[in-house]
Amino acid sequence: MRVSSLFRRVPSVLMAWRNLGRSRVRTALATLGIVIGVVAIASLGMAGAALQQQATADLEGIANEVQITVGEDNDAGGIEPEDVDDIRSLSTGAEVVPEQSNHTTLASRDGQEMPVSVTGVTEANVLYDGADGELPDRLRSGALLTDETADQLGLEPGDPIEFDGQLYRLEGLIETEQGFRFVNNELVLPPEALSSQTAYDTVTVVADDGDEAQQIASAINERFNEPDDEQLRVESFADTQDELDSFMTTLNLALLGIGSISLIVASVAILNVMLMSTIERRGEIGVLRAVGIRRGEVLRTILIEALLIGVLGGLLGALCSLAVGLLIFRLLVGDAMAVFGWASLQYLVYGFAFAVVASVLSGLYPAWKAANDRPVDALRG
Amino acid sequence: MSVIELESVSKRYETGGEVVDALDCVDFAAARGEMVTVIGPSGSGKSTMLNMIGLLDTPTDGRVRLDRQDVTDCTADELTEQRRSTIGFVFQDFHLLPMLSATENVELPSMWDTSVDRRERAETLLRRVGLGDRLEHTPDELSGGQRQRVAIARSLINEPDILLADEPTGNLDQETGRTILEELTRLKTDEDVAIVSVTHDEQMLEYADRVVRIVDGVIE
Numbered sequence: 001m002r003v004s005s006l007f008r009r010v011p012s013v014l015m016a017w018r019n020l021g022r023s024r025v026r027t028a029l030a031t032l033g034i035v036i037g038v039v040a041i042a043s044l045g046m047a048g049a050a051l052q053q054q055a056t057a058d059l060e061g062i063a064n065e066v067q068i069t070v071g072e073d074n075d076a077g078g079i080e081p082e083d084v085d086d087i088r089s090l091s092t093g094a095e096v097v098p099e100q101s102n103h104t105t106l107a108s109r110d111g112q113e114m115p116v117s118v119t120g121v122t123e124a125n126v127l128y129d130g131a132d133g134e135l136p137d138r139l140r141s142g143a144l145l146t147d148e149t150a151d152q153l154g155l156e157p158g159d160p161i162e163f164d165g166q167l168y169r170l171e172g173l174i175e176t177e178q179g180f181r182f183v184n185n186e187l188v189l190p191p192e193a194l195s196s197q198t199a200y201d202t203v204t205v206v207a208d209d210g211d212e213a214q215q216i217a218s219a220i221n222e223r224f225n226e227p228d229d230e231q232l233r234v235e236s237f238a239d240t241q242d243e244l245d246s247f248m249t250t251l252n253l254a255l256l257g258i259g260s261i262s263l264i265v266a267s268v269a270i271l272n273v274m275l276m277s278t279i280e281r282r283g284e285i286g287v288l289r290a291v292g293i294r295r296g297e298v299l300r301t302i303l304i305e306a307l308l309i310g311v312l313g314g315l316l317g318a319l320c321s322l323a324v325g326l327l328i329f330r331l332l333v334g335d336a337m338a339v340f341g342w343a344s345l346q347y348l349v350y351g352f353a354f355a356v357v358a359s360v361l362s363g364l365y366p367a368w369k370a371a372n373d374r375p376v377d378a379l380r381g
Numbered sequence: 382m383s384v385i386e387l388e389s390v391s392k393r394y395e396t397g398g399e400v401v402d403a404l405d406c407v408d409f410a411a412a413r414g415e416m417v418t419v420i421g422p423s424g425s426g427k428s429t430m431l432n433m434i435g436l437l438d439t440p441t442d443g444r445v446r447l448d449r450q451d452v453t454d455c456t457a458d459e460l461t462e463q464r465r466s467t468i469g470f471v472f473q474d475f476h477l478l479p480m481l482s483a484t485e486n487v488e489l490p491s492m493w494d495t496s497v498d499r500r501e502r503a504e505t506l507l508r509r510v511g512l513g514d515r516l517e518h519t520p521d522e523l524s525g526g527q528r529q530r531v532a533i534a535r536s537l538i539n540e541p542d543i544l545l546a547d548e549p550t551g552n553l554d555q556e557t558g559r560t561i562l563e564e565l566t567r568l569k570t571d572e573d574v575a576i577v578s579v580t581h582d583e584q585m586l587e588y589a590d591r592v593v594r595i596v597d598g599v600i601e
Binding site: 287 | 461462493
């Protein structure tokens with residue numbers, strides 16, 4: 001009764017609400033259609049957001065790096081120390097880490113052998129993460145090894161490692177990394193260990209952020225390369241991030257497109273439900289028109305019926321989608337609570353908005369048809 | 382003084398390439414405080430005539446005057462306004478909305494007019510037709526006679542000048558029909574309305590001030 005007295009101020013809502021209550025099963029089924037549509041849209045959108053978040057997290061930490069290797073038109077076969085100086089002067093404010101690399105085979109105490117790549121670098125802590133704790137600032141006489149390799153060979157910090165006839169003490173372990181930056185089976189030594197090579201194989205520039213990294217990359221490109229003469233290959237991971245973002249946007253649109261199909265199907269169901277219900281109530285609507293209810297008032301009432309189905313279905317759908325979202329983020333990102341961010345929650349809003357708009361659009365034709373039926377015809381039923 | 386007037390009203394339908402004269406040059410008038418009963422065989426044009434008087438349909442020829450004002454050429458929306466303020470309807474099968482209470486059904490014609498609260502008047506009308514203890518009942522909790530009383534109360538909510546009743550006793554037993562007719566007779570003077578009813582019910586003729594017989598679209 002209390003609700004009714006509140007509704008009295010908005011008679012169209014009162015009438016619409018009561019009409020929906022008359023055929024509860026039909027209303028529930030129409031609402032269910034909308035719920036499924038919203039869940040499809042919102043959970044696909046959130047799955048996209050979760051994928052993007054995971055991919056961005058993988059890229060994070062290297063998006064600000066520029067990697068310079070030998071270009072295809074470079075006859076020297078390496079990056080000369082003068083080139084490294086040039087790169088340093090172009091990379092003000094950023095850290096420049098030249099590396100030399102080679103290959104070798106390490107043997108365990110029980111004779112097991114394992115091929116590893118050897119990198120000669122002083123500022124190892126800039127390029128690698130320690131498996132447990134910080135790595136030494138400057139690598140002078142010791143060696144670093146990826147933790148999985150050390151584990152497989154049964155090596156521990158303090159153990160000796162031989163390379164090129166010289167013994168190095170294992171000073172620390174590097175975290176093995178999968179994903180975009182692949183660090184595995186790697187032995188890191190001071191540059192002197194590879195002193196037979198004068199040139200460097202790789203120079204890594206670590207900037208403050210992706211934008212700066214891109215600026216440095218283009219400055220180096222301009223300095224060393226011509227359109228048909230590539231002396232140095234300059235790769236910035238910020239490009240990768242951009243490409244990934246654009247791919248993710250496309251993927252998300254495709255997912256949302258698939259999701260919206262189900263909502264379109266649901267709105268066709270609403271159209272059908274509303275049409276059936278107005279045809280059934282034709283005589284009743286005729287009475288309304290006969291006793292002086294205006295066409296606009298009939299139209300509004302039926303539109304509000306559709307709107308209520310949309311709002312109800314949209315809200316229930318958003319709730320269900322949130323539950324699905326928690327599950328998706330738990331599975332893809334590993335943290336269910338990460339769903340509570342605008343990047344993923346926006347799809348709940350889109351799903352809800354789409355549900356409401358689709359429902360009202362579906363109600364338009366039945367409402368218009370009922371409102372414009374001549375009362376004398378409608379009364380005949 | 383006539384509150385509703387039909388002047389040489391004709392209504393022609395075309396069905397299956399054939400032109401049917403549902404009404405042929407009909408003249409009719411009704412005044413406040415008068416009960417006019419229209420009788421005639423099925424298909425004689427009674428209902429068409431009631432639709433003309435009720436401004437639910439427009440004539441092919443002739444004029445319709447409401448309170449001396451010519452409403453023949455009014456638009457659909459203008460006719461809706463006229464019906465809302467001047468005409469009350471009572472139908473054979475009551476046509477109450479099942480999801481509304483008796484009081485809400487009575488209020489229905491004025492429900493969208495939120496500037497006035499008609500609840501009190503609706504309750505007064507229901508009490509007057511003897512349903513003071515059924516205010517919150519829904520139609521399915523009421524008997525046929527009670528439903529028709531609710532419909533009569535509804536037709537009076539906007540203080541109309543004319544009350545149109547299409548077979549008001551058609552779905553009721555004789556005894557109940559009689560009480561409804563007594564109710565209408567009382568209301569025509571109390572509310573000062575013109576009552577025009579269409580019927581097959583012989584007993585209704587006893588209550589009529591005037592009987593109009595129509596055959597093949599012509600008043601005899």
